[in-house]
Amino acid sequence: MSSESLPTLRWGIIATGQISSWFVRDLSLSRPDAKARHTIAAIGSSSQGKGEAFVKQWIPDVLPAPKVYAGYEQVYNHPDVDIIYIGTPHAFHKQNCLAAIAAGKHVLCEKAFTLNARDAKEVFAAAENKGVFVMEALWTRFFPLVQQLQRLVHEENVIGSVHRVFADLGLDQDFASLGPDSRLRNPALGAGTLLDICIYSLTWGLLALDAKVGEEAEKPVIKAVQTLFDSIDVASTVVLYYPSTGRQAICTSTAMFKTPDLFCRIEGTNGYITVEGVSASRPSAFTIYAKDEGTTEGKRYTVANPGFGLFWEADAIAHDIAAGRKESAVMPWAETIRVMEMMDEARRQGGARFPVDD
Known part of the structure; x- marks a missing residue:
């Protein structure tokens, strides 16, 4: 072109x-x-x-x-x-x-x-x-690396049937030192880790367990706990459980510890995948380990990223709008609502509240 x-x-x-x-x-x-x-x-x-x-x-x-x-x-x-x-x-x-x-x-x-x-x-x-x-x-959903991972998992079944995912995003944010008007401390601003960073952990759980998005995807059962500080969550754990298959994702976030570069593990019947990067929002590589190879050496995949990686979503949007589409097939409206409903339920169970909830 x-x-x-x-x-x-x-x-x-x-x-x-x-x-x-x-x-x-x-x-x-x-x-x-x-x-x-x-x-x-x-x-x-x-x-x-x-x-x-x-x-x-x-x-x-x-x-x-x-x-x-x-x-x-x-x-x-x-x-x-x-x-x-x-x-x-x-x-x-x-x-x-x-x-x-x-x-x-x-x-x-x-x-x-x-x-x-x-x-x-x-x-x-x-x-x-x-x-x-x-x-x-x-x-994150628009990274070529992420889309390649999804193809390998859901179309080529490189690790067989996925049955469990661990995904974490933690930052050392020292909430106690922040002023009450900080966006990270003020409940009226949507403070806490759930909306800010656990959304990425949830995204990895969904990317690994769901081949589909939005209305076509299954809605998992949510189990959640939160550690609260002045009514906001400084740590959240959200389990996604799929009754139809028994598969599950354990998605976590914390404001008290910086997650190491290896932030996600996807387990399947024939092997597992680790995903790494400076953050769960910005992956840089993943490695596939096959169960039957009898070795600790996996096959590593990377994709060059000259910037932060935000241009991929911008490029995709430009093509959507040029084609007359009103929503993205990668991140459709129904997927945003699905994830927002999961986080609503996680807060209901965990206890973090915002003034708009009343």
Whole structure:
């Protein structure tokens, strides 16, 4: 595909935190094998100065430079913006999505998509009514490495029938030292590890156990416990149990310990797979160990990643929108709702509450 025929998206960026900095840097990468073209047209920040500093620090060489605004409304309504990327804290996702949709813009919203499944359904209903594309930014699902792993597990059955998965994401975040208004401490902002990082552990459990997504996938039984600190979870353990087959995934998160690079193990009747990377959100390799080989040497797979890996979801969205699709086949609306319902149930059992639950 020539560069002239590549689909193009013009982005408006909402919020200027860490995840937004990763996203704009990936959009601006020079990639000879890029599957789409991306331009950053506008950036909305909490202040003009903060927005300008964001551009200067992270994308100083992008030309033409994006327009910077103090606030978000001008980004939502910017005539040169096709799609809005939302990188605000969880609690603001719903209102940010609804505002962008009302302006007729497509939306890519960071995970967790909303605070609960009820709010996610409201956003998708608005998107359907307006006829725009919306997707939760579960970027990990779009890594070629992850999709290769899924093919090997579910189509080639390289380890036979998968019966158990362990997946963990832990960070040493020292919650006690954080102020009460921190997005990691404030329940009103969706604080705690479940929505922030356990969503990735859950994703690995689902990727390994489910060949399908959304409405076509089985809904596992949820068993969950949480360790609470000032009403938010500093550790969560969620078990996904499939009564039809007995297979299960143990998905964990903690704010008290950094997970080692090997963060996931997938066990099957004919072998097992280990997955590694700096985080469960950003895998870099997996290794397949066959039961009948009688050796500790496995077959290792890697895929080059010149940036953070966020550009793969952006490229996929560009193709979806160019084709007139309103949701992604990789991360459809029903899959976001399915996972949000799992996390709602995990909080119900574990005890972590948000003000919007009342």
